[in-house]
Amino acid sequence: MSPKQSQVTRDTVTLIVLIVLGFLMLVPLIWTVLLSLKSNNDLLHSTANAFHAPYTVENYHTILTNSAVFRWLMNSVVVSGLTTLGVLVLSSLAGYGFARLDFPGRDKLFLFVLFGLAIPEQAVIITRHQMFTHLHLHNSYPGLILPGLAAPFGVFLMTQYFRAIPKELDEAALLDNASRLQVFWKVLLPLTVPAQATLGIFTFLSSWNDYWWPLISATRADMFTLTVGLSASQINFAQTSGLGYLMTQAVFAAVPILIVYVIFQKYIVRAVAGAAVR
Template identity: 35%
Template sequence: MNPRLAKALINGLLIGATMVALFPLLWMLSVSFMPPGGASALPPPLLPKHATMSNYRELFVHAGMSRYLLNSLLVSSAITVLSLAFNLMAGYAFAKLRFAGRERLFQALIGALVIPAQVAMLPLFLLLKYIGLVNSYAGVIVPGMATVFGIFLVRQYARGIPDELLEAARIDGAGEWRIFMQIVMPLLKPIMVTLAIFSFLAAWNDFMWPLIVLTGQEHYTLPIGLASLAREHAQDSELMMAGAVVTVLPVLLLFLAMQRYYLEGLLLGSVKG
């Protein structure tokens, strides 16, 4: 086959696959600007005949979407900051610090990856209920403070830090905390960006755990708020699509803006050590 023809065929297939993947998102955005009932016509219109912002006004003025948005920002930001702190320290410790049972403990953590998250939800819920964290922001934030995947990712990257650099700092009299803050942290910046994006996206999109632990509507995050809104306005497709846009658009823009750093960090973490 002619190389130019093969290249054109491959590019055409990729463009076609991209359009298939993007079409639902673009149609969701289009429907969100349609007046009530506008998407129910047959055949369904691709573009609104008379674009309107009424659906977004309804969401933020009467449906409480602004509160859900602030809740999601609060919970996702807190989880991102705390998971960065704990995952970085734990990953570095497993990579560079020697302590009794280090390898066995790390193997146990890796083994926990094969356990479905749903299995741990009931005992975790009972534990949080016992300490009084059910129906609170802390009930959502505390379980996300550290993850096995985050520890593993940091450990793999931190193994590439030269031991000689750390030993030289110790010989100069630097303590472990100073070594971690002034030497290790700057070297972990690529994986920090990746882990921060991953943690924020996971926390923002999480539906199951907040649904279990949050019982008061004032604490709802965006995914739960959108689900509760769907029960009240099941026939209002335009309003639901506007809510979906509000839920998806912030993290989509964040990922598109930071995807280069995200992918670089994943690739570096997979080859270090």
């Protein structure tokens, strides 16, 4: 077998393996969608009925006619969207400062920020709860958003990305009488779009799926996020409204994340490829 034929064979085997692995990763999603399209009464007998007709959209009709679900969805969109925007703004500014500016204590401050990566959220939850109670921020959007703005990983990611950009760009812009803010906004920031897209995706995903803090901070039903609201609606797992309805809720909660990922997928691939080259 020639080297070219051998390479083609390896590529074919690799492609087959990746297709099989991709399908295996999709199995839970396919299973969830199939269950959501089945009547709850049918699933009481056996979940194997998911592979056989008839199918129904009754569960989706039920969830779409529940006004509380749309309120929870709006809360999740507002909280996740503003948290993502805040993290991108703060991490970009902090990353630029640590990577490009020289000020006393810069390295020590950066190390202090990185310590935040080693502190679990559970370690500060009591102090945070007491602080937010004192400030009367529970059951409010600021109360749900502000904790997510502390993003040490975002600062680290943007700092490393800014450091990888040649400093000659800054010097050339400064020679043209550009201010530091103009250098940041017009010269460097557009070059970090792949990193910002990646950070935005991860931040949005983390905020959207967050259950721990919203469960503690939001005690009123009208301030529930989607994760807390859907969990509260299933008091006793699937026995309250049925397994099919539970799977419909899972699909309903996952769709926005899939949409966001599809839109920004090319930026994520570009960022990962750039990191591999570096």
